[in-house]
Amino acid sequence: MSEKTTAPARTAGPPGPPVRRGPGGGGPFGGMGMPVQKSLNFGPSAKRLLGRLRPERLALVAVTVLAVISVAFAVLGPKLLGNAVNLVFAGALSLQFPKGMTQQQVIQGLRAQGQNQFADLLSGTTFTPGAGIDFTAVGQTLLWVLALYVLSSLFSYLQAYVLNGITQRTVYRLRADVEDKLHRLPLKYFDGMQRGELLSRVTNDIDNISQSLQQTMSQLLTSLLTVVGVVVLMFVISPLLAVIALVTIPLTLVITTLIAKRSQKLFVAQWRHTGELNGQIEEAFTGHSLVKVFGRHREVEARFREKNQEMYRASFGAQFISGLIMPSMMFVGNLMYVAIAVVGGLQVASGMMQLGDVTAFIQYSRQFTQPLTQLGSMANLLQSGVASAERVFELLDADEQSADPQRPASPEGTRGLLAFEDVSFRYVEDTPLIEHLSLVAQPGQTVAIVGPTGAGKTTLVNLMMRFYELDGGRITLDGVDIASMTRHDLRSRMGMVLQDTWLFKGTIRDNILYGRPDATEEEMLDAARATYVDRFVHSLPDGYDTVLDDEGSNISAGEKQLLTIARAFLARPSVLILDEATSSVDTRTELLVQKAMSALRADRTSFVIAHRLSTIRDADLILVMEAGSIVEQGTHSELLARGGAYYSLYNAQFAGAGE
Template sequence: MSAESRTAPPRPRPHGGPMGGPQLPAEKASDFTGSLKRLAGRLRPERALVALVVLLGAGSVALSVIGPKILGEATTVIYEGFITGEGIDFDRLHRVLIAVAAIYVVSSVLALLQGWILNGVTQRTVLRMRTEVEEKIHRLPLRYFDHHQRGDLLSRVTNDIDNVSQTLQQTLSQMFTSLLTVLGVVTMMIVISPQLALVALVSIPLTVVIVTQVAKRSQSRFADQWRHTGELNGQIEETYTGHALVKVFGRQRETQAEFDRKNDELYEASFGAQFISGIIMPATMFVGNLVYVAIAVLGGIMVANGSLPLGDIQAFIQYSRQFQQPLSQLGSMVNLLQSGTASAERVFEFLDAEDQTPDRDPAETPEVFRGRLEFHDVRFSYDQESPLITGLSLTADPGKTIAIVGPTGAGKTTLVNLIMRFYELDGGRITLDGTDIAHMTRDDLRSRTGMVLQDAWLFGGTIRDNIAYGRPGASEEDIHAAATAAYVDRFVHSLPDGYDTVLDDDATNVSAGERQLITIARAFVAQPSVLILDEATSSVDTRTELLVQHAMAELRKDRTSFVIAHRLSTIRDADVILVMKDGDIVEQGTHDELIAADGAYAQLYEAQFAAPLDEVDPHVDLPDVPASADAPVAFEHPAVPHPLDGDDAPAPERDSRA
C-alpha cells in the first residue's frame, strides 16, 4: 500500500469492518451485452492471430466433419461385400481407412496449433489488462481509495482478472470450434439426407430457447456472486489486519457472525448461479437424445426401403451426436461467459474510475530547490458542502521547523496532504521555491519531499532494501549513515542477519518502534528539500525519541520541516508552532511565546502536563478568533536550542507551569 493511502482523512467505512458497520445497498447487474462486447474488443490487438486461429479451427473442423462420411464408406464396403456375396474389397477398404486416419491426424495437428496460438492470444490480452490495472492504480486520486474497501479492490485486480483469464481461455477455443462444427455438421447432414437433417435441426430452436431462459435467470446471480466475493475478501482482509484489535475488544463472536453472514450470501449467490446455469447441459442433452432416437428410427426405415445406404445412416447418426455435442458445449459456455463477463464488468468499473488531474505539460520545476513553501489563500474541502480550509496563507522558509498542533479533525494532516498533492486545491495555490506545485509533475514534487508517517509501512525484503527504498541507487555508505542517524544501527546488529535480515510482509519480526526507526532512516537517505513528520516518533520510547529528535535536528538543516505532533513536549524547539482549528490557524509563534500568550496552545499544554487528571476538562476547545486574516506569515523566529547535547542529556525541562 502506498503512502498516499496511509494518509487518508477520517471517513465512514463503506462496508462493514471487523466490528460490524453499515452496508451498501446491493448492486444491480449492469449491461451484460455491452460488457461482453467490450471484453471481446480487448482482442483487437491480436486480430491477425485471431484470424489465423479461425482458419486453423475451420480446417480442423472441416477435416473432422468429413471423417465420418468417409468412414461410412468403409461400412458400406463391408456391408455390400456380405450382401452381394462377392466378398469384401479389402484394397478399397484399406484406402478408405488410411484416408480416415490421415484426416484425423491432420485435424488433430491443426487443433493443437489452434490451441497453442489461442493460449498466447488469451494470456497477452490478460497481461495487457493487468498492466492497465496497475497503471490505473497509480493514476487514481486518493479520494477513490478513501471510498472503496481495500479488500474489494484487491479482489477486482486479482480474483476477477483471474476469472476473466479462465473464461477467455476456455470459451474462445470451444466457441470457435463449436460454432464451426455445427455449421460443418449441418452441411454434411443436408448432403446425406435433407429429410433427416430437418429432424436434427429441430433441436436448434429448442436449445436456443432453453439457453436464453436459463441465461436470463443466472446473469444477475453471477454478478452477485463476484460482488459478494469482493465483500467477503474485504471483510477477511480487515479482520486479519485488525486481528489484535478484535482480540483486545473481545469481538471474535461478532466478527465470526459477520463472516458467516457474508459467507452465506456468497454461498447462496454462487449456488444459485451454478445450479441454474448447470441446467443448460442436461436440458440440451435431453433434447439431443430425443433427436437421436428420431433419427435412428427414421434412418432404419430409409435403409430398409433402400433409399439410403447403411454407411450413410451410420455417418448421419455420428453427425447427429457430433451435432448435439457442440450445441451442449455452447449452452454450457453461457455459464462461464456470464461469470467471466460479470468479473470483467467489475474490472471495467475500476478502469473507468475518474483519473487524478493530469500533470501539466510542459511541467515547471524550480531552478534551485531550497524548500521554501508558501500557501496563498488556500481553500480545500473533502466535501463541497463542508469547507475545511478557507483562505489559509503562510510562508515556511528553508531550514525552519514548523510544528502543527490542534484537536483531531483540525486539518493538520490535510495540510501536509495538500503539500504532497495527494489532493488538489479548491482554490488558491501552494508554491515551492516560487513554482506553483500544481505546475510541477507529482513525481518531481514528491521526489523532493520526504515523509514519515505514524503508520510505519515496510515491504517484504531486507532491512537494507527498506532503507534504500527512499533513494534508488543509494550507496552502502549512505544506507549505513542513515541507519546510524536514525538509530537503526543500534539494534540491527542484534538481529541474526544484520542489515540482511528479511522482514515479512507485516514486519512482525521487529518491534513497532524499530519499524518506525527504519522508516525514519528511509527518509534520511532520501535527502529531501521538504521533510514531513506526521507523528513520526509515536511508537518509540521516550529516550529513543530524544535521540531521534537530535538526529532530526541535523536532518532538518537547510530543509523545510513540517512536524505534526500530539505530544507537545516533542515540538518545543520548533521555530514556529501553528495551532489549527477547523482548517484555520488560530495561533502561531514559538513555544515560549504561545505559553506567554496564555491562549489555545497554553490550554493544550496545560491539559497535557500541568493539570491533575481529575481536573482536566475533556472538552477543552480552541478560541474561535483566528489569527490575522490575509497576510502571509513569515517564520523568522530564532530556533530554540535543542536540549539534547549528547546521548546522556536529560529530557527537556517543562515550563514553569508544569
C-alpha cells in the first residue's frame, strides 16, 4: 500500500510495520547482510516429520509386511545357491574316484597315503564316488532360486507402489496445512518475510521433503530388514564368520556419526541460502525495469554471483562431507570381505565348512554391507529433508492472527456507519503511532484522508480491515465492534481499490467477476461501462475474453487500475476504501472515473486516501493526519479558510512548481 513504511524507525514521522527483507531488504539494491545461522535440531524435527505419517498407519503396516516377505525371499536366495554350488563341487570331486567305493573309504585311503589336508577337505563335503554332477538336482535348485527372486521383486514392487501413495498423501496434507496456515497468518508476518524466501519454503522445501521421504523410507525399511535377515542366516551358516561381520557395525556407526555431525549445519545453510537466492532473484526480476532504468544491473549481477557462490560453497560442503559416508562404508565392507574370504577358505580346507556355505556367506557379507552402505548414503538425504522440514515447521509454528469469535456478531443491514472510538495502535511496541483517535463516518459520507507520507493514513485502512489488531479502543461498523465479527463477514462488507493493482492470470471477465463471482453477465457489463473498462476492452481482439498474464503486462497500468475499480464496483460493498485508486490513469480518464466513483459511493461510506488534493475537493469530510493523529478535519473550503495544515499541503502542491 502507498503509505506503509518499511523500516522500524525513522528520523521523522511515525514508524510503519517493521519489515525484515532478509538479505535483500530495502528493494532491489538493498544490502546483503547475513542472518545468524541456526543449527539444525535434527532429532525433534525428524520425529515431528515422522509423526505426520500417523494417518497412514495401516498402509505402513502393509508396507512392512510386503517388505518382510520381499526381503525373506531375497535372503534365502544365496543359501539355495550355496546348495547348488555344493552339488556341483561334490559331483566334480566324485569323478576323481572309482564307483563302488564309499566316501569314508576314500577319505581313509587318502589319509593312509599321507594326504591329510585333502582328506580334511573331503570330510566336509558329502559325495558319492563316481556319481558325477546331479544336473537334475542342480536345475531344480536354480529354479527355486529364480522363483524366490521373482517373488521378491514382485513384493518389492508392491511395497514401492503402496509407499509412494503414503509419501504423496503425506506431502499433500503438508502442502494443504501450509496453505491453510498462510491464510491464518497476520499481515505483519508477510511484512517481515521476503517473498522469495516464503515461496522457497512453500515450494522447494516441501518438494525436498517429498523426495527425501520417497527415497529414504523404502531403503531404510528394506535395509534394516535385510540386515536382520542376513545376520540370522550368517549365524546359521557359521557363528565365527558372523561375529567377524558384526564387528564392522560399531565402526560404521562411528564413521557415520562423525561425518553426519559435520554436514548437518551445512545442509541448514544450503536451504537457507536457497531461500535467500530465490528472494533476491524474485526481487530483481520484479523490479527489472527499475534496475535497467538506473543502470544497476552490474550490481544486481554482482550480488547474485556473491549469493550464488555462498550457496555453492554450502551445497558443495554439505554434499561432499555427507558423500564421504558411502566410500568409508565401502572400505569397511571390503575389509570385512577379505577377512571372511580368508577365514572361510581356511575352514573349507580344514573340512569345517562346505564350499557352498562359504560362497553363500560371501554373498551374505555383500548383502550385509550393502544395506549398511545404503543407510550411510541416506544420511545426506535425511539431513537435507529434515533441514527443509524444520524450515516448513517454522512456518507452521508462526503466531497466527487471533481466532474469530465462536459466537460472532453481525450488523443488521448495510448502512456503513463506521466509528473509531479512542483507538490506539503501534507497529513497534515502544514506538507509538496512533493514540486515542476517535472518528465517526456517517452512512453515505465520503471521508478523505490526507497528510504527509508516514502519517498513518493507510494504517487506518489496515485497522478497518482488521489486518492488524488494536492496542486500545475499538472500531464499530453499524454499532457492532468489528472484533466481534468474523473477518470474512467484515471484509465482505468492504471493498478496496489499491494504488498497487493486482490481477491474476485469466480473462478480463474473470478478473472483474472476482469482486462478485455470482454476478450476472449484465451486471458485470454494467460495472465495466460505469468504470470505462468497456471503452478499452472493445479495442482488444478477444474483448472480455482477453487473457491477462500474471503481471497484466499486456494492458497499460491505467487500464489495470480501471479493472480493479470495476471489480470493486461490481462487489457493491457498504464501505468503500480507495487508496490512491486513480494514481495511474490519465487526467481525462480520472475525471470520468471520478464521476463513476460518485455513483459508486452513493449510499455507502467511502474512505479516500489521496495525495492529489484536487481529487477530494468534493469530499464530505477531509481528515488531515500528522504523526498518527488527526490534526484537522472539515470540508475543503473550511480547511482552506482555516489556513492550517491542509492549507499548507494545498499550497505546496499547487503553488510549489510555480515558485
